[in-house]
Amino acid sequence: MSDYRVLPGPEHFLPPAAASMGIRLPNPGEAHINGVIAPEEKAYEEAARQLLMARVPTIFPGPLVLWAWNEKAAKKATAIRHLFNTLKECVQTGQKPMLIPMPDYRPKYPKINPEVEINPNHPNLTIWHNKIDCCIFVGVHCHQANLSLKIIRGGTSCYTIAMCAQAGHEDAMLSFRDASVDKIMRLAETVKRLKGTVQPRLSTAKSGASN
Amino acid sequence: MSKERIQISEDLYDIMPSDYQDLVKNATYGKEDRGWKDIGTSKELIEQHSLCAGCPESMAFRYILASLPNPEDTVMVGSTGCTSLVFPMVAVHNIHSLFGNQNAIASGLKRALSVRFPDRVKDVVVLAGDGATVDIGLDMTLQAWFRQEKFTTICFDNELYANTGGQESGLMQKGFVAKMAPVGKLFDKVRLPEIARESGCHYVVNCTVSKPSLVEKVIRNAVHIAREIGPTYLQLYTPCILEIGKNSMEGLQEMRDSEKPAERFAYKEYVSEPAKQLLAELAAKDKERKAAAKQLAGQASA
Ligand SMILES: Cc1ncc(C[n+]2csc(CCOP(=O)(O)OP(=O)(O)O)c2C)c(N)n1
Ligand code: SF4
Ligand SMILES: [Mg+2]
Numbered sequence: 001m002s003d004y005r006v007l008p009g010p011e012h013f014l015p016p017a018a019a020s021m022g023i024r025l026p027n028p029g030e031a032h033i034n035g036v037i038a039p040e041e042k043a044y045e046e047a048a049r050q051l052l053m054a055r056v057p058t059i060f061p062g063p064l065v066l067w068a069w070n071e072k073a074a075k076k077a078t079a080i081r082h083l084f085n086t087l088k089e090c091v092q093t094g095q096k097p098m099l100i101p102m103p104d105y106r107p108k109y110p111k112i113n114p115e116v117e118i119n120p121n122h123p124n125l126t127i128w129h130n131k132i133d134c135c136i137f138v139g140v141h142c143h144q145a146n147l148s149l150k151i152i153r154g155g156t157s158c159y160t161i162a163m164c165a166q167a168g169h170e171d172a173m174l175s176f177r178d179a180s181v182d183k184i185m186r187l188a189e190t191v192k193r194l195k196g197t198v199q200p201r202l203s204t205a206k207s208g209a210s211n
Numbered sequence: 212m213s214k215e216r217i218q219i220s221e222d223l224y225d226i227m228p229s230d231y232q233d234l235v236k237n238a239t240y241g242k243e244d245r246g247w248k249d250i251g252t253s254k255e256l257i258e259q260h261s262l263c264a265g266c267p268e269s270m271a272f273r274y275i276l277a278s279l280p281n282p283e284d285t286v287m288v289g290s291t292g293c294t295s296l297v298f299p300m301v302a303v304h305n306i307h308s309l310f311g312n313q314n315a316i317a318s319g320l321k322r323a324l325s326v327r328f329p330d331r332v333k334d335v336v337v338l339a340g341d342g343a344t345v346d347i348g349l350d351m352t353l354q355a356w357f358r359q360e361k362f363t364t365i366c367f368d369n370e371l372y373a374n375t376g377g378q379e380s381g382l383m384q385k386g387f388v389a390k391m392a393p394v395g396k397l398f399d400k401v402r403l404p405e406i407a408r409e410s411g412c413h414y415v416v417n418c419t420v421s422k423p424s425l426v427e428k429v430i431r432n433a434v435h436i437a438r439e440i441g442p443t444y445l446q447l448y449t450p451c452i453l454e455i456g457k458n459s460m461e462g463l464q465e466m467r468d469s470e471k472p473a474e475r476f477a478y479k480e481y482v483s484e485p486a487k488q489l490l491a492e493l494a495a496k497d498k499e500r501k502a503a504a505k506q507l508a509g510q511a512s513a
Contacts, residue, residue, distance in 0.1 A: 061223055061226075065220060065223065066219060066220055066223050066227060067217070067218065067219060067220065068218040068219065068220045068221070073220060074220050074221065074222070076220075077220030077221070077222040077223045078220075078221075078222045080222070080223065081222040081223065099223075099226050100226070101223065101226050101227055101228070103227060103228060103231050106299040106300075107299050108299055108300070113228070116226075116228050117228050
């Protein structure tokens with residue numbers, strides 16, 4: 001097994017793809033935390049802990065859930081809204097959960113508005129602008145998610161979580177696989193259960209923007 | 212695909228940037244009569260762009276995007292140049308190709324779309340600069356026409372390589388001196404419209420983009436003919452005001468001056484016999500449809 005660990009950056013201007021460092025993807029029923037395969041149970045706890053600890057925990061829904069392609073996509077959108085509402089209920093004063101869309105993948109010129117969207121070609125702008133220190137990607141196609149996760153790990157200190165509908169993302173600090181409505185709801189339940197048990201990083205927070 | 216497919220998930224609607232909400236609510240996807248007159252009253256498929264202020268390419272883009280008959284089922288293929296910087300802002304599927312390869316990419320794409328979606332009309336439209344179309348991509352341009360590939364090729368003719376600072380292009384006028392071509396062009400402007408006709412294009416137009424209604428007409432004709440019969444070619448004068456030393460308000464006048472009867476962009480059109488027949492059929496159907504709509508409106512108000 002590789003000794004390499006997928007940790008919050010800033011790692012490098014262009015960090016290596018975690019896969020090239022020997023990080024492998026989880027099997028069904030598993031997840032990975034920092035590149036180490038873990039039971040899914042443990043990943044729910046860790047993801048919820050990271051979200052509750054963050055000063056600006058943020059959900060980034062992508063085109064696969066923002067657009068109502070089919071009934072399943074619309075249901076996932078509902079679950080994501082529920083996760084966000086739960087997060088808002090469970091954080092303490094001073095924490096600011098956000099829900100920021102990645103509507104598509106165009107390399108938008110001349111600029112994006114980092115207050116209202118995130119773009120995979122320069123996701124660091126949204127992280128920096130909003131001082132996001134923990135984020136979760138959901139409904140973003142694999143290639144664009146990998147691109148974003150690498151850029152974020154390269155240039156910010158933000159903790160990244162992937163709620164991936166396929167086989168998971170090596171480049172996230174924590175990745176689920178086979179994401180479904182149930183899994184998103186399960187994460188929301190875990191956040192609720194851990195409410196009040198996690199100390200937020202309010203004063204010591206090193207936000208994404210500080211790097 | 213129809214506009215019904217393009218919907219935002221209800222539970223995340225409020226966080227979508229307003230641009231996307233507007234596109235879903237007010238754009239003209241799926242509207243049979245869409246055209247340049249929608250500009251200003253509906254959400255356009257392009258709004259911001261990264262061209263120089265006043266660049267006629269931006270007008271051309273607006274008119275073309277307002278006139279495509281089937282934007283939700285159209286894929287545009289671009290190439291490197293000033294136009295390629297605009298495509299990321301265009302709300303129509305598009306592919307960027309390696310400089311000059313656009314007609315080869317479009318050939319494969321059109322064929323793949325016909326296999327993948329045999330029951331749906333899918334239009335492919337190439338839009339590239341003169342350098343890409345006539346110089347570096349000439350091989351791909353001509354071979355696609357020889358093979359009778361069913362898509363439209365649009366060339367934004369600004370008579371030089373604008374994006375790289377003003378080098379000589381095959382479509383530049385004889386004697387013209389550009390910033391990066393100080394000797395002056397030694398041979399005539401390549402007669403691509405004539406070459407297009409001889410190479411098998413069924414509809415060829417050479418004009419400027421000074422008149423939106425004309426752009427609308429030629430775009431619709433070109434797309435319909437390409438869909439049913441074979442290749443079509445539009446050469447549109449979109450002067451590079453930066454390189455010819457005009458300021459941002461002067462692009463329109465430059466086009467008007469260049470389309471006078473004896474000038475190089477005087478309106479020229481070639482329509483093959485099968486294409487003429489198709490246009491006549493389409494015009495008849497259109498007339499019928501409009502008459503029926505008028506009758507229906509009359510009944511409703513009675
Ligand atoms: C294969 C390749 N060769 C050369 C270039 C450099 N290049 C970029 S834009 C350009 C000129 C584009 O001219 P044109 O097609 O007329 O478009 P315009 O910018 O004038 O609209 C060139 C030569 C490139 N990007 N790729
Ligand atoms: S360089 Fe010329 S063609 Fe390109 S955007 Fe500017 S004015 Fe338009
Ligand atoms: Mg040019």
